Amino acid sequence: MTESIIYDINLAAEGRQKINWVKQYMPMLNHLNRLYSQTKPFKETNLVVTIHLEAKTAYLAEVLHNAGANVIVTGSNPLSTQNDVAAALVKEGITVYAKYDCSKEEYDTYLDKALDLKPDLLIDDGGDLVNMLHTKRADLIGSLIGGSEETTTGVNRLKALSNQGKLAFPMIAVNDSHCKYLFDNRYGTGQSVWDGIMRTTNLSVAGKTVVVSGYGWCGKGVSMRAKGLGANVIVTEIDPIKAIEAIFDGFRVMTMEEAALHGDFFVTVTGCKDVIAKRHMQLMKDGAVLANAGHFDVEINVHDLYELSVKPVYEARRNILAFTLANGRKINLLGEGRLVNLACGDGHPIEVMDLSFAMQFLAMKYLLDNKGKLQNTLYTLPAELDKKVASLKLKSSGIKIDCLTDDQVFYLNNE
Numbered sequence: 001m002t003e004s005i006i007y008d009i010n011l012a013a014e015g016r017q018k019i020n021w022v023k024q025y026m027p028m029l030n031h032l033n034r035l036y037s038q039t040k041p042f043k044e045t046n047l048v049v050t051i052h053l054e055a056k057t058a059y060l061a062e063v064l065h066n067a068g069a070n071v072i073v074t075g076s077n078p079l080s081t082q083n084d085v086a087a088a089l090v091k092e093g094i095t096v097y098a099k100y101d102c103s104k105e106e107y108d109t110y111l112d113k114a115l116d117l118k119p120d121l122l123i124d125d126g127g128d129l130v131n132m133l134h135t136k137r138a139d140l141i142g143s144l145i146g147g148s149e150e151t152t153t154g155v156n157r158l159k160a161l162s163n164q165g166k167l168a169f170p171m172i173a174v175n176d177s178h179c180k181y182l183f184d185n186r187y188g189t190g191q192s193v194w195d196g197i198m199r200t201t202n203l204s205v206a207g208k209t210v211v212v213s214g215y216g217w218c219g220k221g222v223s224m225r226a227k228g229l230g231a232n233v234i235v236t237e238i239d240p241i242k243a244i245e246a247i248f249d250g251f252r253v254m255t256m257e258e259a260a261l262h263g264d265f266f267v268t269v270t271g272c273k274d275v276i277a278k279r280h281m282q283l284m285k286d287g288a289v290l291a292n293a294g295h296f297d298v299e300i301n302v303h304d305l306y307e308l309s310v311k312p313v314y315e316a317r318r319n320i321l322a323f324t325l326a327n328g329r330k331i332n333l334l335g336e337g338r339l340v341n342l343a344c345g346d347g348h349p350i351e352v353m354d355l356s357f358a359m360q361f362l363a364m365k366y367l368l369d370n371k372g373k374l375q376n377t378l379y380t381l382p383a384e385l386d387k388k389v390a391s392l393k394l395k396s397s398g399i400k401i402d403c404l405t406d407d408q409v410f411y412l413n414n415e
Helices: 009-024 027-036 055-066 083-091 105-117 128-135 138-143 152-163 180-202 216-230 240-248 304-307 350-369 383-396 406-414
Strands: 048-049 070-074 095-097 119-122 146-149 171-173 207-215 232-236 265-270 287-291 312-316 319-324 329-335
Touching: 009 055, 009 180, 027 055, 027 350, 027 383, 048 055, 048 128, 055 070, 055 350, 070 105, 083 095, 083 350, 083 383, 095 105, 119 128, 119 350, 119 406, 128 138, 128 146, 128 152, 138 312, 146 152, 146 350, 152 171, 171 350, 180 216, 180 265, 180 287, 180 329, 180 350, 207 216, 216 232, 265 383, 304 319, 304 329, 350 383
Parallel strands: 048 070, 048 119, 070 095, 119 146, 146 171, 207 232, 207 265, 265 287, 287 329
Antiparallel strands: 312 319, 319 329
C-alpha cells in the first residue's frame, strides 16, 4: 500500500464511529456490498475517488474496496475533508491524500499523487481531477477505462470538453441520472444547505427574507426548504422559463440589485461566477448573511468583500467571517464562500447519498463491463439502471408499487 497523507491516524476511531453510523442508513450500498464483496468484479483495478471526504463518501470507498478495487481517495474541497474519516479509511488499508483546510498547492499535490497510481477508473466531483488529466497528466490517458462525474458544475465542464472534441476518455454524467439530480440536487441540497447555515449562525430563518440565486434543481430544493422554515423567498434567475417556474411555485422573482436591498440570507447556487459582487454588497442590510452552495468558491466575489471592508476582517463565530463596510454595515460570509453544506456541515442526508453513491458504484461497473466499447464522449447511465436503483430503494424501504397487467401493457402498446 502506498503511504497516505492525512492529518492524524490517531483520529481513526472517531472516523470509524461516523462511518458505522451512516452504514445503518445506506441500504443500497449495503446491498451492493453484499452482492459484490464475494465476486470482486473490480479486482486488480486502480480506482481514484475524488469526492467530499466525509463518512458517506468513505463508505462508498469501502464498498468499492470490498468489491476488489485498489481505492485511492482524495478530497474535492479543502474545507469538506473530515480528518477523522480520512484516518479511518487508512486504517482499513485504503490510500488517502487529504487534509482539512489544505492549501491550493497541497490540494493539487494530492490529486497529482493519486494519479501517480495510474487509475483505471475514477469518480470526480467538480472536474478538477479530469482537468488535471487533460492538462498535466495526459500520459495516463491511454490506460484509463473511464470515469464518472458527481456534480452539475463538473458535468458542465465535461460538456464543454466533449463539445470541443477534446474529451480524451469516456465519462458518465451520474449527476444527470434521475436517481441523482431529482433527489440529491433537490432534497439533498435543500436540507443540507439549511443544516449548514442554521448550525453555523444559530439564527432564526422564520420571518426572514431569503434570496436564492439560481432555480435549477438545487435552487428549487433550497427555496422549498426555506419556505418550509417560514422564510419569505426571493429568487434571482437569468433563465425566463425557470423564473416563471419560480413564480408559479409561489416565490417572488427579481434582479439581484433589487433583491440585495431585501435579503437577510443570500444563497448562491448557479455554477457561475460573481453572482454576488461589489455592486450588490454595497446595497445589503446590516448583518446580511452570504452563503454559497455552488461547487466552486466563485459565486460570491470574496475579493470584493475584502476590498469593501474598512476594518480588519474578523471571525465573528466559527466559519463566519465579518466584513465592515464604509456605511457601517456588516456582512457575514459563511465557510469562506465555499460549499456551505460541507464547509459548515456534514453534507447531504445519508439516505439521499445512498441513492447517488449506488449510481456511482453502478457507473464504475458499467464502465468496466464495457471496457473498449465506449467512445471518448459524455454518457448518461442507461435508464434501466436508474429504475433498478429506484426499485431497490423502494424495496429496502418496504414499499410496494403497482405493476401493469398484460391487458394494460397491450393497451399501451396498441393505443
